[in-house]
Amino acid sequence: MVSDAAATKAPIAKIADKVSGVFVPAVITIAVITTIVWLLCGKDLGFALARGISVLVISCPCALGLATPVAIMVGNGVGAKNGIMFKTAVSLEQTGKMQIVALDKTGTITEGEPKVTDIITGDGILQNELLTIAYGLERKSEHPLAKAVVNYVEESGDKNSFAEEVTGFKAVAGNGLKGMLDTNVVAGGNLKFISEYCNVSDDLRNKADDLSSEGKTPLFFARDNELMGIIAVADTIKKDSPHAIKELQNMGIRVVMITGDNERSAKAIGKLAGVDEVIAGVLPEGKEKEIARLKEQGSVIMVGDGINDAPALTRADIGIAIGAGTDVAIDAADIVLMKSSLMDVPAAIKLSKAALRNIHENLFWAFIYNVIGIPLAIGLFIPFGITLNPMFGAAAMSLSSFCVVSNALRLNFAKIYSKEK
DSSP states (O other): HHHHHHOOOOHHHHHHHHHHHHHHHHHHHHHHHHHHHHHHHHHHHHHHHHHHHHHHHHHHHHHHHHHHHHHHHHHHHHHHHHTESSSSHHHHHHHOOOOOOOOOOOIIIOOOEEEEEEEEETTTHHHHHHHHHHHHEEEEHHHHHHHHHHHHHHHTTTGGGGGOOEEEEEEEEEEEEEEEEEEEEEEOOHHHHHTSSSSOOOHHHHHHHHHHHHHEEEEEEETTTTEEEEEEEEEOOOOTHHHHHHHHHHHEEEEEEEEOHHHHHHHHHHHHHHSSEOOSSOOOOHHHHHHHHHHTSSSSEEESSGGGGGHHHHHHEEEEEEETTTTTHHHOOOOETTTTTHHHHHHHHHHHHHHHHHHHHHHHHHHHHHHHHHHHTTTGGGGGTTOOOOOHHHHHHHHHHHHHHHHHHHGOOOOOOOOOO
């Protein structure tokens, strides 16, 4: 991945390519004109040729050609050493220009390993009845919340008593699960989804709201037309997530959290994480639409880890995949964070800015070198007693390339993490 990225061209490199395309024939023309003018001025052929050759030697466009690719190569190397994998030179250049960072919640801001915190049964329902239905449905799902329920039952040490097979299983993306348990229709999911199967009492609605306010996600379960109860699941925020979000904000970047959780639960997590905006209740296909809407307000980075994040990662200007995520998310992203830490997001932005600044410095020195060197080679300073031997011109040309490469290597010392990393 690093090798491929180093072989691609950054948009800014096209500027150097265009300049070089004009620069080379222009320098050849200047060298010829210089030789002819000195001959017309009465100088001998040796002196006139020395001036023309000096122009050719000192104005070699090597420094211009090296300015961008060397910085890109070093920047990619620095990123790789820190577990930040840029797939292309374009992503390395553009990341530092982003204005909005959209973050998925589960597995990105949070640990992605939710745990069961509360079990509330419906009127006259035994806890074992609720857990039997929940375990039967959730063990067929791959969602992190489903795994929390499955782990809770299996860790109780008596999973066999709940191991009844659910048939006709179907997952309704972003809403819930349904199937048949014996001759009964069973379902589990959010309040809106479960309301299609049974009535939810005001008392249980209020309890669910209280759980959501605490940052927990209430999962409702029903059998036929009867509400069986609620299982609340909570996911803890990664220790470094609030600090990473604060760093992004300090860089003038707006941070948005996008999640399928209900609004109360999402806002509770968003408040703890310190994001600027929370977009809740978003279905998997809705994430891409939200990114498209955010792009109307500025350039957007999307950070995610799941299958349902892949379209949004592709839609964003820059997609960043958490390394512990799914293969499809990693494939869809422009940058992969191998350590699965949000601290690597501001680090990637800082590295991009440092690399772009370094490229600008390289181009400046390459241009300023030619602006000073060519008039000197032509002989414009001879009236002041300053002349240029072609051999010194060759040495100066080599020195310019050396300076550009040395400046690019300074990226190895770039501080992309704060002290509180």
